[in-house]
Amino acid sequence: MSRFERLRGRLRRAYESGRDTVRAARSTPPDVPTPARAASPSEPGPVAPPAATVVGAEPPSPALHHSTSSRDDADVPHALRIAAAWSWRLIVVGVVFWALVKLVSTISIVIIPLAVAMLLSALLAPAVGWLLRARLPKSLATAVVLVAGLAAVVGTLTLVVNEFIKGVPELAAKSSQGLQQIQDWLKTGPLHLSDNDLDRYLEEAQQWVNNNTEQFTSGALSTATTLAEVLTGTILVLFAAFFFLRDGNMIWRFVVRLLPVAARWKVDDAGRASWATLVAYVRATVLVAFIDAVGIGIFLVIFDIPFAFPLAALVFLGAFIPIIGATLSGGVAVLVALVDSGPVTALIILGVVIGVQQVEGHILQPLIMGRAVAIHPLAVIIGLAAGVVLAGITGALVAVPLIAVLNTAVRRLAARTVPDTPPDAVVVASRAP
Template identity: 75%
Template structure:
């Protein structure tokens, strides 16, 4: 320690003397000039204690210098990733607590991206902005209500006939279990039925508690529906002003980039929603035509179900098509059900290999693995609604991140202010 302190003191004196010579300090002697020579490092201690190694450029203390460089880098990555994970977990918890607000706003954004072109047409026809938004929103709401009314009416009219055919199908299954390869007798069938009833009685409390929570669920659905309508109206009418307000919240030098990435993400969302609507319509029309040809009951409700389920890519139309196959099995037998199953698979292949690449194009191209993982995460976090908004969220984030990372834009404050003021 004494040697180190002496070395530091001599270095300090040398720098002071050098500064005095350069400044022309009077009274500087040749001895002072000679003393400017570099001071050799202190010799090893006589006691045999090893001198500490020099500090690494990435460390701030000699204790860190004793840790291997690779381990220090790994530890630095680890605590940063851990901090990011904690922040992400906290955000998910917050979103989960206010999901009754976040989910309706996400659905309102999807509807706004779908209806924005219609509002633009009315604005170009010199409609007032509020009137154009109200006309489009009311027209879309009327179309949805009319479709749901027809679906419910057809379902109510066809339930008695389907129930009768379902009873016939159950009796056919019982006969097959007795006369088929399984060869079950009446006692075995009765035992299995009794076990099913016992299971139902044991789990009746859980089923009842789920039914009792239906009132709260209906209240949340009603609240979310009202919020979706209001948010969609204001997004369509005042979306430009809302976006300009959000852009002004970021630093001035970053406004140009944020505005450019946001507009690109909005175009991607609009293209995705419109392409999804077109693909869903083609799926519903293709499967619905075969349902009508083979006189499957509930053809229109099933087509409407397929249309709505097709908004969940890859798995939506498959699951809804499975419902059509089951109804065809109950109503018309296994041969017709196999034909409907082939139709569903054929439509899915047409959608995956022709329609989506052709209609969506490269603007919203996402790898199928990312789609599957996103849908699974959405189902775990928010159920069916999460599966609905997961893929468009991935598409929007993909476009925004790519634009922020690759596009070179001016970053001067004046340019940023001009661009932010002209955002739609």
């Protein structure tokens, strides 16, 4: 018998032996105990069932949840763990936000002019684009647009001041007559105040003015001390607006290159979309403010209200603060109409202001601004309140554009679409090994 046949016989006998063992194990009833065998390294002894109690051994630790890392975490209720996780994360976010607010308030003398320059650049950017398409040099086109815009602002303010100076004497005389009419109404109206009551209220008002004279004086002094800051901020606005208009694309590309490569395209897409939103918002706001000023100014001229042009200019400037700006400036027009022409004309002007506001809110803004810069009114109110608290009138002016820009940026960053490949991008493909 050859060696191969002997090896084949051994393999067959081992296979038959294993098959007989399997058949015997299958035919053994469950209640028949298996004979004990001695444990050996090749055949270890029987393993205790999961429910068995081993004498002298420590009890097994309870199974941990996938969200826990120790028994201490497993003993804490799941809801409490989630609440604690949210709490410390919110605390960290709050601390970072507080530090950011403190930093902005510390360097507000720089942040506010830059924000105003950004708004001014968004307003004048289309005009610069027109001049560049007319093949003017970039620096010349930017300077022409900036100088023309500055001349328009200075000319408008000059006309407003001149109109105001001309009408002050007439308005002062009519104000005295209006105050006399108010006193007569307080006496003969539903309040039925006597001369003694009126004198007492006037004395209290005079006493209040005397007590607060020091505060008024200190406020005037502080205003005088901030004149240098205002001048510095104005110069910074002009220089920043010039370079934003001329080199804005270059500045943005430099900022994007500071980011990781994987995030550059996404951030660049969100930034350019946000800039388009800001341009659309500023242009739409200017158009809406112009319509408001013209609408209210026409009725002021029709009813021969003094300071018609200055009041229309005030409405135009106030319309840059959404919801409340044009309303407050229109309220000034109503007061002037009350003093000059009486309560009937004042009520008519009030109706005109309310009507213009309704047309603005329900027709002009949705039609002109569109969905790209649509913001919920609650977000507008909260943003205005926060802006007024943090930076006064400037904060109210910047708050809503900032919310619109952040809204667009967050939506673009959260979108799962891949931005289009830039036309100047160079794609290098590696060869397969």
